[in-house]
Amino acid sequence: MTKQEVIDVIKKNIVENLDDIKAEDIDPMKSMADYGANSLDIIEVVSCTMRELNIKIPRAELADIKNIDQLADRFVQNMNQSPQA
Amino acid sequence: MDKDQLLKYSMLDFFQNDSKSVLDPPADFEEWYSHPLVSFGFKFAGQPMLSAPSTITKIQSAVDDQARRIINLTSYNYLGLSTHPEVIQAAKEALDKYGTGSSGSPMVSGTLDLHVEFARRLAEFKQKEDCLLYSSGFGGNLGALQGILRKGDCIVIDEKGHRSMIDGGLISGAKMYFFKHNDMASLEQTLEKCKGKRTLVCVEGVYSMDGDLVKLPEVVALCDRYGVQLYLDEAHSTLMFGENGRGVGEHFHLEHKVGMTFGTLSKSFGGVGGFICSNARIIRYLRGYSSPWNFSCAIAPSTVAGLMKALEVATRDSTLRDKLQANTAYMRKHILDMGLDIGKSESQVMPIIIGPDSKLLYELAAGIQQRGLFLQPVTFPAVPAETGRFRMSISAQLTQADMDEALNIIKDVIVPAVKK
Numbered sequence: 001m002t003k004q005e006v007i008d009v010i011k012k013n014i015v016e017n018l019d020d021i022k023a024e025d026i027d028p029m030k031s032m033a034d035y036g037a038n039s040l041d042i043i044e045v046v047s048c049t050m051r052e053l054n055i056k057i058p059r060a061e062l063a064d065i066k067n068i069d070q071l072a073d074r075f076v077q078n079m080n081q082s083p084q085a
Numbered sequence: 086m087d088k089d090q091l092l093k094y095s096m097l098d099f100f101q102n103d104s105k106s107v108l109d110p111p112a113d114f115e116e117w118y119s120h121p122l123v124s125f126g127f128k129f130a131g132q133p134m135l136s137a138p139s140t141i142t143k144i145q146s147a148v149d150d151q152a153r154r155i156i157n158l159t160s161y162n163y164l165g166l167s168t169h170p171e172v173i174q175a176a177k178e179a180l181d182k183y184g185t186g187s188s189g190s191p192m193v194s195g196t197l198d199l200h201v202e203f204a205r206r207l208a209e210f211k212q213k214e215d216c217l218l219y220s221s222g223f224g225g226n227l228g229a230l231q232g233i234l235r236k237g238d239c240i241v242i243d244e245k246g247h248r249s250m251i252d253g254g255l256i257s258g259a260k261m262y263f264f265k266h267n268d269m270a271s272l273e274q275t276l277e278k279c280k281g282k283r284t285l286v287c288v289e290g291v292y293s294m295d296g297d298l299v300k301l302p303e304v305v306a307l308c309d310r311y312g313v314q315l316y317l318d319e320a321h322s323t324l325m326f327g328e329n330g331r332g333v334g335e336h337f338h339l340e341h342k343v344g345m346t347f348g349t350l351s352k353s354f355g356g357v358g359g360f361i362c363s364n365a366r367i368i369r370y371l372r373g374y375s376s377p378w379n380f381s382c383a384i385a386p387s388t389v390a391g392l393m394k395a396l397e398v399a400t401r402d403s404t405l406r407d408k409l410q411a412n413t414a415y416m417r418k419h420i421l422d423m424g425l426d427i428g429k430s431e432s433q434v435m436p437i438i439i440g441p442d443s444k445l446l447y448e449l450a451a452g453i454q455q456r457g458l459f460l461q462p463v464t465f466p467a468v469p470a471e472t473g474r475f476r477m478s479i480s481a482q483l484t485q486a487d488m489d490e491a492l493n494i495i496k497d498v499i500v501p502a503v504k505k
């Protein structure tokens with residue numbers, strides 16, 4: 001899976017979990033909070049995305065991530081090293 | 086999964102559940118739970134106390150399954166009122182008169198004269214028109230917020246706000262925002278997003294994991310500027326802050342600016358239950374719409390009688406809160422002298438921040454317990470991963486000898502490990 005495909009999965013989950021937002025309006029260099037996500041929404045988006053990508057990263061390790069692009073990088077890195085991917 | 090990797094996970098990582106039956110937890114949760122350190126953590130949290138949760142008590146230790154005398158700096162018995170002789174006497178008398186239960190929800194038949202009188206006294210104490218009693222603090226926050234907020238409203242909570250406020254907000258269907266802890270620029274940005282909507286800002290007097298105070302004057306100024314209402318959770322400040330013990334609202338002389346004030350009866354009061362105080366019209370309305378009040382049995386009569394006496398004892402003079410302040414100052418000075426990190430604590434809630442190594446945290450918890458000191462570790466997600474800690478509750482009940490013994494144990498066990 002390419003990074004762009006991972007970003008698309010994240011975007012899809014943002015659209016499903018937040019009100020009034022379209023995938024094409026999401027800039028990966030921004031954070032979900034910029035689109036009105038609260039911390040519970042972010043947990044939901046991250047959980048749904050990891051489930052779809054069949055990866056599992058401890059939440060404590062994602063605390064420092066600043067935007068959607070960094071989140072995608074972290075997911076891609078995990079998919080490359082994880083035997084499940 | 087290898088064992089060290091497992092320890093990086095937390096309760097936040099097992100929310101999703103793909104098992105076939107809803108009665109089966111996720112398989113990887115079971116694997117995580119069976120790690121010896123994780124099981125020990127759960128066992129440590131569930132250690133039974135063998136007598137009252139006072140500052141000196143006995144515990145059935147999870148470390149070696151021995152019954153052991155401990156200095157207890159974990160219970161929320163901030164003023165020691167749960168074992169105050171007058172409180173116990175009042176509860177006993179009510180037990181003889183009313184029996185063990187209220188036998189009904191307040192909406193139907195659970196209201197006894199004791200509940201009416203206690204609610205009246207709490208409203209008078211908090212200088213509000215009326216008061217609603219709940220059978221738990223959690224239910225009080227949840228029921229107040231769920232009861233007054235609606236879809237289309239905004240609820241704006243400090244990111245360190247208690248779960249009960251979050252759950253109340255979630256059930257209400259209001260749009261929920263969190264602002265950065267005590268950060269007024271972040272609160273202002275959030276209030277901009279809520280412009281034109283009915284909005285409630287929710288803060289705590291004393292924050293429960295860090296022991297710092299809300300920046301109430303600044304929060305009030307922003308609420309005024311945006312024309313929104315303020316909800317103040319005084320779970321860890323009622324009976325302890327302010328000239329008359331009314332809480333952090335009184336401490337800042339801003340009680341009149343707090344639209345609805347919440348308190349729990351389980352901490353400084355030494356019993357169980359919760360209450361909210363506000364204007365009489367909204368309290369009357371809530372009696373129809375606050376589910377934990379409508380549909381859950383009222384506090385037991387003996388507990389109410391004990392609580393009413395606790396209110397009297399704690400407010401007839403300032404002895405208890407003065408003692409609490411003196412004990413807090415003493416512990417604070419000596420903990421700081423040891424070079425330990427108590428974060429931004431300004432109250433009787435005093436963390437000792439250890440760091441991200443939860444294995445070390447549990448080793449220290451076991452070590453101090455074997456020496457006779459009980460402190461509970463707090464880890465992610467309750468606090469940020471890098472700030473794993475012990476959360477100390479200072480109590481007015483602590484004697485000089487108790488404090489010196491506790492400080493000695495901390496100096497012998499925790500200080501060398503943290504300095505390494």
Ligand SMILES: Cc1ncc(COP(=O)(O)O)c(C=O)c1O
Pocket residue numbers: 221222223224226247249289293318320321349350351352357358359
């Ligand atoms: C800030 C805060 N609010 C509400 C509650 C709930 O109170 P209770 O434990 O009495 O249900 C707690 C305690 O757990 C708390 O720390």
